[in-house]
Amino acid sequence: MTMINEPAHTLPVLGEYDVAVAGGGPAGFAAAISAAREGAKTVIIEQTGMIGGIATAGLMSHWAGSAASSVLQELYKRSTVPDIVEKFPWQGTINPEKLKFVMFEMLHEANVHVLLYTFVSGAVKEGTTLKGLIIENKSGRQAVLAKTVIDATGDGDAAARAGAEFVKGREGDGKMQPVTIMFKVAGVDYSRAVFPGGFEANLDVPKGKIQDLSRQALPFPAGHTLLYPSSLPGIVTVNMTNFIGIDGTNADDLAKAEYECRKQMDPIVKFLRDTVPGFEQCFIISTASLLGVRETRHFVGEYTLNEDDILASRVFDDWVVLRAKFNFDIHNIDGPGLDKNGAQKHFPNVDGYSIPYRSLLPKTVDGLILAGRCISGTHKAHSNYRVMPICAAMGEAAGIAASIAAKEKIAPRKVGVKKIQDVLIARGVKP
Ligand SMILES: Cc1cc2nc3c(=O)[nH]c(=O)nc-3n(C[C@H](O)[C@H](O)[C@H](O)COP(=O)(O)OP(=O)(O)OC[C@H]3O[C@@H](n4cnc5c(N)ncnc54)[C@H](O)[C@@H]3O)c2cc1C
Incomplete structure (x- = not known):
């Protein structure tokens, strides 16, 4: 690759914060909510035009699994009020249009400085300590300084720019889970519709077994049927586009995945019309504006959460997330369906597990806390904790930790974990 030198230049500092959330x-x-509610001066920096990530821009169907989090409970209450209830299934069903506003409103109420259409493109470092972020937006290239940075970019862009050590994907070969563009269809007759919600749901339809039929009819690597009811009449969320061999941190791969997933949409709609009861008249009404990337970087933290911790429902002394519940949701890395190491319906552990503060702390960079799907964990453990409620619970804890670090003028690594736990307990999380 040809290289050029970018001339050194002086950047304006947009602001100095206790906590900057990427x-x-x-x-x-x-x-961000959590830090601001503890009194921290907080900024959140988001590349799209909305808050919510995969939950909103990714057009997600529902909050899967659960974890103890007061912020999440409040968000459920405020955002999942039934709309025009036809078959309103449960509180975790997402109306992305409502969620977009409620999340923004909650940040606004908490006095968080919200920067949208703003990309985190670099790190401000002193020695091994992260002191802030370089951001780019319509206003130009600027710096944001912060006592603690929380990296919640999913891919861990801020941590990577800061030089934190990471691995990508599956141990051994680095392969990552497939990507998907979610979309919604309207015109579904709910009185006859079926909703296969997992790969192991090989439901009977008039022409045969639904997962077998999808494998035969859909263009590889698509080939499974995952359909989720919404809170709106006749509208169903479709999780069926599927593309493999993509690195979500590579710009060319992102464009390739967008193209390939969009190419699958018409064949999927034809399949639904031909095969699935109630879907004979369905048509696409919206597609996600953010590609659904399931897995990229796993950072090397002070503790790497693994599948045995999850299966044993281990409660760490330094827990910051409690009662995290989900299954090992590993999509087939080489095609449609579930990976042989995945387990959805028959997942053996239903007790819930904990996540230690150490898994949120990158080993080699100070001034930085990880939250969401980029924390320190194995490929298999990640397939479990990557669901949104568990990621939100990590965020709540990270925000509390960062606010304590600011108040006590100490590094996040030095925050007494008991203090984080005390705030969580005061907010209603029961140990
Ligand atoms: C197709 C698909 C289906 C899924 N289904 C479900 C489901 O049904 N239920 C469920 O609970 N979970 C589901 N998941 C998992 C879940 O959605 C994600 O793992 C979860 O959203 C991760 O949360 P997060 O906050 O870590 O990251 P994200 O939701 O990815 O949010 C990261 C945010 O950071 C922003 N960002 C990224 N890089 C930068 C940057 N450099 N600068 C500024 N902003 C940046 C992004 O725009 C985004 O808003 C699904 C995931 C996918 C991909």
């Missing part, structure tokens, strides 16, 4: 998905949103 990324406004479920983890970043909860982190």
Whole structure:
């Protein structure tokens, strides 16, 4: 690759904050709210035009799994009020249009400085300590300084720019889970519709078994049927585009995945019309504006959460997330369906597990806390904690930790974990 030298230049400092949160998905949103409610001067920096990440721009169907989090409970109450209830299934169903506003409103109420359409492109460092972020937006290139940075970009862009050590994907070969563009169809007859919500749901439809039929009819690597009811009449969320061999931190790969997933949409709609009861008249009404990337960087933290911790429902002394519950949701890395190491329906552990503060702390960079799907964990553990409620619970804890670090003028690594736990308990999290 040809290289050029970018001349050194002086940047304006947009502001000096106690806490700067990179990324406004479920983890970043909860982190910013949480820090601000503890009195920290907080900024959140998001590349899209909305808060919510995969939950909103990713057009997500529902909050899957659960974890103990007061911010999440409040968000559920405020955002999942039934709309025009046809078959309103449960509180976790997302109306992304409502969620976009409620998340923004909650940040506004908490006095968080919200920067949208703003990309975190670099790190301000002194020695091994992160002191702030370089950001780019319509206003130009600027710096934001902060006592603590929380990286909630999903991919860990801020941590990577700061030089924190990471691995990508699966141990051994670095392969990452497939990507998906979610979309919604309207015109579904709910009185006859079926909703296969997992790969192991090989439901009977008039022409045969639904997952077998999808494998035969859809263009590889698409080939499974995942359909989720919404809170709006006749509208269903479709999680069926599927593309493999993509690195979500590579710009060319992102464009390739967008193209390939969009190419699959018409064949998927044809399949739904031909095969699935109630979907005969369905048509696309919206597609996600943010590609659904399931897995990229796993940072090397002070503790790497693993699948045994999850299966044993281990409660760490330095827990900051409690009662995290989900299954090992590893999509097939080489095609459609579930990976042989994944377990959805028959997942053995239903007790819930904890996540230690150490898994949020990168080993080699100070002044930085990780939250969301980029924390320190194995490929298999990640497939479990990557769901949005668990990511939001991590964000809540990260925000509390960062606010304590600011108040006590100490590094996040030095924050007494008991203090984080005390705030969580005061907010209603029961140990
Ligand atoms: C297709 C798909 C289906 C899924 N289904 C479900 C489901 O049904 N239920 C469920 O609970 N979970 C589901 N998940 C998992 C879940 O959505 C994600 O793992 C979760 O959203 C991760 O939360 P996060 O906050 O870490 O990251 P994200 O939600 O990815 O949010 C990261 C945010 O950071 C922003 N960002 C990224 N880089 C930068 C940068 N450099 N500068 C500024 N901003 C940046 C992004 O725009 C985004 O808003 C699904 C995931 C995918 C991809």
